[in-house]
Amino acid sequence: xxxxxxxxxxxxxxxxxxxxxxxxxxxxxxxxxxxxxxxxxxxxxxxxxxxxxxxxxxxxxxxxxxxxxxxxxxxxxxxxxxxxxxxxxxxxxxxxxxxxxxxxxxxxxxxxxxxxxxxxxxxxxxxxxxxxxxxxxxxxxxxxxxxxxxxxxxxxxxxxxxxxxxxxxxxxxxxxxxxxxxxxxxxxxxxxxxxxxxxxxxxxxxxxxxxxxxxxxxxxxxxxxxxxxxxxxxxxxxxxxxxxxxxxxxxxxxxxxxxxxxxxxxxxxxxxxxxxxxxxxxxxxxxxxxxxxxxxxxxxxxxxxxxxxxxxxxxxxxx
Amino acid sequence: xxxxxxxxxxxxxxxxxxxxxxxxxxxxxxxxxxxxxxxxxxxxxxxxxxxxxxxxxxxxxxxxxxxxxxxxxxxxxxxxxxxxxxxxxxxxxxxxxxxxxxxxxxxxxxxxxxxxxxxxxxxxxxxxxxxxxxxxxxxxxxxxxxxxxxxxxxxxxxxxxxxxxxxxxxxxxxxxxxxxxxxxxxxxxxxxxxxxxxxxxxxxxxxxxxxxxxxxxxxxxxxxxxxxxxxxxxxxxxxxxxxxxxxxxxxxxxxxxxxxxxxxxxxxxxxxxxxxxxxxxxxxxxxxxxxxxxxxxxxxxxxxxxxxxxxxxxxxxxx
Numbered sequence: 078x079x080x081x082x083x084x085x086x087x088x089x090x091x092x093x094x095x096x097x098x099x100x101x102x103x104x105x106x107x108x109x110x111x112x113x114x115x116x117x118x119x120x121x122x123x124x125x126x127x128x129x130x131x132x133x134x135x136x137x138x139x140x141x142x143x144x145x146x147x148x149x150x151x152x153x154x155x156x157x158x159x160x161x162x163x164x165x166x167x168x169x170x171x172x173x174x175x176x177x178x179x180x181x182x183x184x185x186x187x188x189x190x191x192x193x194x195x196x197x198x199x200x201x202x203x204x205x206x207x208x209x210x211x212x213x214x215x216x217x218x219x220x221x222x223x224x225x226x227x228x229x230x231x232x233x234x235x236x237x238x239x240x241x242x243x244x245x246x247x248x249x250x251x252x253x254x255x256x257x258x259x260x261x262x263x264x265x266x267x268x269x270x271x272x273x274x275x276x277x278x279x280x281x282x283x284x285x286x287x288x289x290x291x292x293x294x295x296x297x298x299x300x301x302x303x304x305x306x307x308x309x310x311x312x313x314x315x316x317x318x319x320x321x322x323x324x325x326x327x328x329x330x331x332x333x334x335x336x337x338x339x340x341x342x343x344x345x346x347x348x349x350x351x352x353x354x355x356x357x358x359x360x361x362x363x364x365x366x367x368x369x370x371x372x373x374x375x376x377x378x379x380x381x382x383x384x385x386x387x388x389x390x391x392x393x394x395x396x
Numbered sequence: 397x398x399x400x401x402x403x404x405x406x407x408x409x410x411x412x413x414x415x416x417x418x419x420x421x422x423x424x425x426x427x428x429x430x431x432x433x434x435x436x437x438x439x440x441x442x443x444x445x446x447x448x449x450x451x452x453x454x455x456x457x458x459x460x461x462x463x464x465x466x467x468x469x470x471x472x473x474x475x476x477x478x479x480x481x482x483x484x485x486x487x488x489x490x491x492x493x494x495x496x497x498x499x500x501x502x503x504x505x506x507x508x509x510x511x512x513x514x515x516x517x518x519x520x521x522x523x524x525x526x527x528x529x530x531x532x533x534x535x536x537x538x539x540x541x542x543x544x545x546x547x548x549x550x551x552x553x554x555x556x557x558x559x560x561x562x563x564x565x566x567x568x569x570x571x572x573x574x575x576x577x578x579x580x581x582x583x584x585x586x587x588x589x590x591x592x593x594x595x596x597x598x599x600x601x602x603x604x605x606x607x608x609x610x611x612x613x614x615x616x617x618x619x620x621x622x623x624x625x626x627x628x629x630x631x632x633x634x635x636x637x638x639x640x641x642x643x644x645x646x647x648x649x650x651x652x653x654x655x656x657x658x659x660x661x662x663x664x665x666x667x668x669x670x671x672x673x674x675x676x677x678x679x680x681x682x683x684x685x686x687x688x689x690x691x692x693x694x695x696x697x698x699x700x701x702x703x704x705x706x707x708x709x710x711x712x713x714x715x
Contacts, residue, residue: 160683208551222649224543224550231543231651232527233687241681242645253681326561330541330649332550362560362572364479368552 079139082394083128083180084387086189087111087148089163094128095383096135099391101200104139105131106383115165117175125179143183144176145390147192147382154234156186162252163216185393189213189382190237191228193339193374194221195392196385202337202375209335210327211374212239212320214342214349217252218260218267222331239327240264244319263320265295265341271312272298283308299345313345317352324353325360328369339374339381346373398458401713402447402499403706405508406430406467408482413447414702415454418710420519423458424450425702434484436494444498462502463495464709466511466701473553475505481571482535504712508532508701509556510547512658512693513540514711515704521656521694528654529646530693531558531639533661533668536571537579537586541650558646559583563638582639584614584660590631591617602627618664632664636671643672644679647688658693658700665692 081104085094088111095106109127114120132139150161156173158164173186187195194211197203203211207226213219218240222229229236240260241253248257249270261267272285272293284301285293285308302309324336342349354371361369376384400423404413407430414425428446433439451458469480475492477483496503506514513530516522522530526545532538537559541548548555559579560572567576568589580586591604591612603620604612604627620628643655661668673690680688695703 206551208555224548225546227544229543229650232525232653233651233684235683236527236649236651238648238651238681238683241648243641243679246641255679255681322562322565326645327649329557329560330555330646331548332552332555332557334551360562360574362557362574364554364557365552 079137080142081139082142082387082390083144084383084385084390085124085144085146086192086382086386087146087158087164088189089149092124093383094124094131095387096132096139096141097384097387101384101387103383104135107131112165117166117170117172120166121175121179141180141182143185143390143394144180145192145386145388145393146172146176146184146186147189147386147389148172148186149189151186151188151191152234153185153187153191153228153230156184158186183390183393185389187228187230187389188219188237189385190219191221191230192385192389193219193376193381194223194228194385195388196376196381197221197337197339197374198223199388199391200376200384201381202372203335206334208331208333209337210331210333211337211339213340214264214338215340216264216266218264223333224331239323242323242326244323259319259323263316263323263342268295268298268312268316268342269293271315272308275308275311275315279308281307285309295342295345299348302345302348310348313348314352316342317349317354318356320349321353321356321358322360324357324371325365328357328365329362332365333369335370335372337372337374339376343373398456399461400458401461401706401709402463403702403704403709404443404463404465405511405701405705406465406477406483407508408468411443412702413443413450414706415451415458415460416703416706420703420706422702423454426450431484436485436489436491439485440494440498460499460501462504462709462713463499464511464705464707464712465491465495465503465505466508466705466708467491467505468508470505470507470510471553472504472506472510472547472549475503477505502709502712504708506547506549506708507538507540507556508704509538509540510549511540511704511708512538512695512700513542513547513704514707515695515700516540516656516658516693517542518707518710519695519703520700521691522654525653527650527652528656529650529652530656530658532659533583533657534659535583535585537583542652543650558642561642561645563642578638578642582635582642582661587614587617587631587635587661588612590634591627594627594630594634598627600626604628614661614664618667621664621667629667632667633671635661636668636673637675639668640672640675640677641679643676643690647676647680647684651684652688654689654691656691656693658695662692
């Protein structure tokens with residue numbers, strides 16, 4: 078009987094899930110809609126029906142040992158999703174409890190960036206590391222912080238909100254209701270805003286002048302940077318400058334062995350990595366210089382979120 | 397036979413030591429000169445001779461179980477003091493090893509702020525807390541960070557350098573060789589610099605206009621604030637504003653249960669506590685607001701450093 082875990086990654090639009098063995102092999106994976114309903118029970122009934130169908134496609138005998146869930150605003154201590162702005166379920170949703178009732182196996186839940194950090198530790202580039210940080214650069218900026226081999230959840234389960242440290246007072250308006258948060262500058266959305274800032278500030282010609290804000294994506298900015306577009310390159314430089322400065326402060330807090338960049342904007346590779354590294358080193362205290370690796374995530378794109386969620390429950394079952 | 401630990405707190409000028417039992421009672425304490433020599437062996441011979449004299453004054457039978465040392469730039473992993481700008485011993489000094497050779501008992505060493513955090517956890521206001529931060533406001537700003545019940549040392553033993561996160565690019569010159577570090581604004585020295593900034597910027601009358609920079613101390617600034625001196629009060633407000641803003645970021649990293657202020661500047665009480673609290677709350681993400689206690693250290697002044705150092709070795713012996 079092969080022991081497997083279910084890894085579930087809940088996003089605003091889609092929920093991805095996979096059946097993962099202890100070695101990190103994904104036996105099957107699939108995705109379903111998250112936002113077709115604002116009734117969480119209806120959502121879960123549909124998700125569970127789909128998962129059962131997927132399980133039936135696996136020919137070898139398996140035993141589901143537990144379920145790990147990564148979700149925006151997921152609270153590890155309570156197994157709840159709390160006031161997630163990108164989900165239709167409002168207030169505090171006791172998701173882990175609801176899932177446990179249906180499956181009757183151990184369920185653990187955390188936010189998506191913490192799940193990514195666990196995935197990195199168990200299956201990715203952070204194997205054998207006990208102190209490292211994963212920065213997820215998607216619509217926002219998330220962070221999963223590992224100290225002494227454990228994810229930092231803090232007193233209330235909400236530690237690691239690096240996306241909301243302040244870059245600039247009275248800076249860009251943030252979804253959290255404040256201004257100047259790091260993710261308004263450094264994320265797939267942040268770099269879009271930066272492109273528009275430079276299109277406004279400068280007179281440089283740029284193919285980006287033909288692209289609307291709604292059309293623009295981080296991928297397109299990378300595409301134009303590769304073609305030598307000045308505004309695109311300048312936008313990566315600016316994004317890397319702010320990220321590098323803030324990572325220098327982060328290192329003074331945690332002194333990690335490595336920092337991993339993950340998610341949509343990280344796909345830009347050296348365009349984002351090089352300026353970030355340069356500004357990070359320039360801003361570090363001498364005792365930290367040249368010591369902290371800044372690298373792209375060692376996890377593949379496709380099922381990283383699912384692997385991370387499954388890693389959460391494997392780690393829980395070890396305790 | 398009563399079990400005791402030696403707690404040793406090494407400062408630039410004086411070294412304090414005490415003989416502490418498991419309940420945190422200091423059976424005897426004393427201090428010796430640190431800077432009478434630049435030969436670390438000569439320093440240790442003198443320190444050990446003094447400690448032996450102190451032990452002889454204790455009438456009940458005791459057994460020294462271990463020695464805990466707090467020192468500037470102390471590295472927990474290596475038991476070394478590394479490139480401490482305020483000590484006469486240059487480079488990397490293997491202090492724990494040298495002390496262990498003499499006493500032949502377990503020795504543990506960390507920096508003074510980490511020792512203060514352990515003291516707070518074992519004897520002070522952080523009993524039963526597993527996630528909290530101690531900020532020491534002395535000549536500089538130190539921080540001891542506790543996550544899941546353990547001090548955060550990071551990958552290389554140098555985590556928790558909150559004094560060197562950046563407040564302002566091209567800000568005040570810092571002893572670390574960079575500019576704009578938090579401790580250049582928030583520390584006993586930082587507030588002196590702020591007083592001088594306001595004496596320069598404003599035309600307000602102030603008794604502080606009669607005090608030279610060298611004479612000025614944090615204690616005097618508190619004294620004048622109590623008398624209603626506008627520059628003194630404004631300086632506390634400015635210091636609390638910067639500390640409050642940065643603590644809001646710190647909370648987004650660690651989500652602690654409480655933050656303790658400790659050391660010379662913390663003696664100003666509400667003058668520093670109130671503006672810090674106000675600006676911290678104003679700058680917090682909504683999910684953290686009203687949740688994190690900001691309080692003065694629960695440790696008494698006199699032997700807090702020694703208690704903290706002894707706490708380090710008691711904790712080590714528990715492992």
